[in-house]
Structures are given as C-alpha cells and as structure tokens.
Amino acid sequence: MKDSPGSSAHAAAEEGFSANLTGASLPDLVQMECLGNSTLTVRVISGDEDGYLYFQSGQIVHAVSTNAVGEAAALEILGWNRGTFEPCSAGWPTTHTITKSWQALLMAAATKRDEERRKIVDFPRERTHGASMSQKPPPVGTTPPVSAPPPSKPPASTRGIERAVRLEVDGRVVSTRGDAEELTAMTAYALRIGALVGDELGMGDLRAVESIANGTRRLFYYDGEGRLVGLEARTDVELGELRDKLGL
Amino acid sequence: MLTQALTGLRDVEEVQGSFLFGDEGELLARDLPPVFHAEIFATVGPRLLRLREMLELAPNAGTLTLRFSDHKLHVRALGRKLLCVLTGASVNGPALRMAMNLVARRVEGPS
Numbered sequence A: 001m002k003d004s005p006g007s008s009a010h011a012a013a014e015e016g017f018s019a020n021l022t023g024a025s026l027p028d029l030v031q032m033e034c035l036g037n038s039t040l041t042v043r044v045i046s047g048d049e050d051g052y053l054y055f056q057s058g059q060i061v062h063a064v065s066t067n068a069v070g071e072a073a074a075l076e077i078l079g080w081n082r083g084t085f086e087p088c089s090a091g092w093p094t095t096h097t098i099t100k101s102w103q104a105l106l107m108a109a110a111t112k113r114d115e116e117r118r119k120i121v122d123f124p125r126e127r128t129h130g131a132s133m134s135q136k137p138p139p140v141g142t143t144p145p146v147s148a149p150p151p152s153k154p155p156a157s158t159r160g161i162e163r164a165v166r167l168e169v170d171g172r173v174v175s176t177r178g179d180a181e182e183l184t185a186m187t188a189y190a191l192r193i194g195a196l197v198g199d200e201l202g203m204g205d206l207r208a209v210e211s212i213a214n215g216t217r218r219l220f221y222y223d224g225e226g227r228l229v230g231l232e233a234r235t236d237v238e239l240g241e242l243r244d245k246l247g248l
Numbered sequence B: 001m002l003t004q005a006l007t008g009l010r011d012v013e014e015v016q017g018s019f020l021f022g023d024e025g026e027l028l029a030r031d032l033p034p035v036f037h038a039e040i041f042a043t044v045g046p047r048l049l050r051l052r053e054m055l056e057l058a059p060n061a062g063t064l065t066l067r068f069s070d071h072k073l074h075v076r077a078l079g080r081k082l083l084c085v086l087t088g089a090s091v092n093g094p095a096l097r098m099a100m101n102l103v104a105r106r107v108e109g110p111s
Helices: A005-014 A026-035 A071-078 A102-121 A181-201 A240-246 B002-011 B038-055 B093-108
Strands: A040-046 A049-056 A059-065 A084-088 A161-167 A173-177 A206-213 A216-222 A228-234 B015-021 B027-031 B063-068 B071-078 B081-088
Touching: A026 A040, A026 A049, A026 A059, A026 A071, A026 A102, A049 A071, A059 A071, A059 A102, A071 A102, A102 B015, A161 A181, A181 A206, A181 A216, A181 A228, A181 B038, A181 B063, A181 B071, A206 A240, A206 B038, A216 A240, B002 B015, B002 B027, B002 B093, B015 B038, B015 B093, B027 B038, B038 B063, B038 B071, B038 B081, B071 B093, B081 B093
Parallel strands: none
Antiparallel strands: A040 A049, A040 A084, A049 A059, A161 A173, A161 A228, A206 A216, A206 B063, A216 A228, B015 B027, B015 B081, B063 B071, B071 B081
16 A cells, blocks of 8 residues: 555656547646545646645545645635646645545535626626525535534524434434434434435534424534434524524 | 526625425535535535425425524425525515515416
C-alpha cells in the first residue's frame, strides 16, 4: 500500500502507463484519483495560478492554492476550467485540513460555479417585499452549526408533543414522555438508516430526520451530548424553534 | 421523460440533483452530477423505502427530510414511488415544495 505521494509518484514512474489527456475536466480527473483510492499529490496549473491537491486513500485531505489553504483552496482549484493536472512530489502535510468527502467537495465546487455563472447572467429583479423568494442563500459550507437543546432541558416549545424519547447510542432509554415504546424503536432506526443513506451519498454527518405523515410530525435528532431524541406531535403543533435549531 | 421531469427541480437555487425510486426501491430516473454512481442507489433506494414504510408516509402527501451537515435530502411519496431531491442546507423550502408538486404531477400524470 502506498503511503505517501512521493512513493506513489515514484511507483507510477516505474510501472504502468503515463497519459496525456486533452479535454478532460478537472472533476473527471479528481474523480478518477478518488475512485482509484489514490494516495498522491497533484499539482494543478491554470494560467498564472497553481495549486496542490493532496489525495489519501481516495479522499482529498488537503489543498493549497496561492490564496487559500484547505477546503477554500480545494474549491478554488476545482473551479478552474482549464490547465494541467500532474502528480508531483510536494511535501506531505502534517495535518489534514479537509474532512468533507470528495463527492461533497465536487458538488460544492459545482454549486459555486453555478452561482458564479448566475451572477453573470442575473436579470434585474424588483425587491418590493421584505423576504424575497429570489434572495440568495449563503453558500454551502457557511451554514451555522446545528446545536440541539441540551439533554437536561426540554425544547422551548414542547406543548403539544404527544410522545418523546431520549436514548443512548446503544439503545438504553434515558427518558420518555407518553407511550414511547414504538417511538423508541423508530428513533433508533430512523437515525441509523439516515446515517447510512448519508454515508452512501457522501453527505457527511446526519443531524436530523423529519417526517410528516397522516397529520403527525416526527422529529429524530442527536442532542448536544450525542444521545438520540425522538418527538411526535400533530402537524399543527408549533415546533418552529426546534426545527430552526436543527436546520430543518 | 421522467428524467426530463426531474430537471425542472434545478430551477430552484441550491437544488443539486434529484432521483426517483420505484416501489421496489429500484432507480427509475436520475438527474444528478456524474459523481453519483449508479451502484449506490441499489442500497439507498431500499433503505429509503424501509424508512417510508416505518414512518407510514401517505401515498401522495408524506414527506421526509434528512438534514446532513451541509445538505438536505427531501423525500416525497408519489403513489408507490419516492421522489428524492438533494439540496444545499439553505434551500428555499416553499419554492422547492412547489417544484416538487409540479414534478409530482408530471410523474403521476398520464399513467
């Protein structure tokens, strides 16, 4: 198993093919390295700009550009439209500055590109009302972190909640409200399945799951201490404050 | 035709793609960046179907939202199908609901 970009590049020089691709997009090349579980450093040059992407076991773990380091650098580099992409033996970073999956990074870069494109062709808009539908949301990655209420305090608005349960990660019930036996199982299962789906899609950590069905709203989330919480209420019950905290 | 129906969702800012599962969790259509390989949907579909079954989502009104660090996955039951939309965290909810309603009409329409 290759464990450093230098050894990877060296091994590549000794055996296998070298290629000179024309017309490939940078996301295609990045994807190729990630799907190949590569560990290497790549230098990307685009006009006067250059940057480095560090791959470890198929994930982008670090990036450096002239202007930035970490995720910001990766997004900058992934936004370049033309240039060259070549393995190099730049020093390996002492710390990893990127934790996002490569899929999430490519998507964030694509979103950034789309937004920049929109800015170029944006039509003039009338802003006659307060909160406009066309108001631009903050870019991906700037969302404030979700902080669920601490376990000792119930959510500020708990009136109307019919059933609730709080349980440890291993399934031990900490507290309940109402007949919460079925809700306990639902909470554990919903958060588990949600996390698996998120892993498969490269979405990062699951924060919460919300379902609305047959006049009932269910919320499943992790509290500030990593415990699992499940709540059930009629859909007309006001849970706005909690939903806002959970980013729903 | 189904894929074409899904592309309309991209009119809403922060929508990154969408996909549609059949009643067995099989992928019927997708409008997603190529970073998502077809194989992952073979497990995502049945899992979302199990979640739907547990939560008893009503055939044409049940909704499910999964909130991740920077993204959301919005799931809506369309008959026995599941419409899934992947968005950024700050997506405009009302605009997305309307776009999903329109897709729902097209998906359920003539059949």
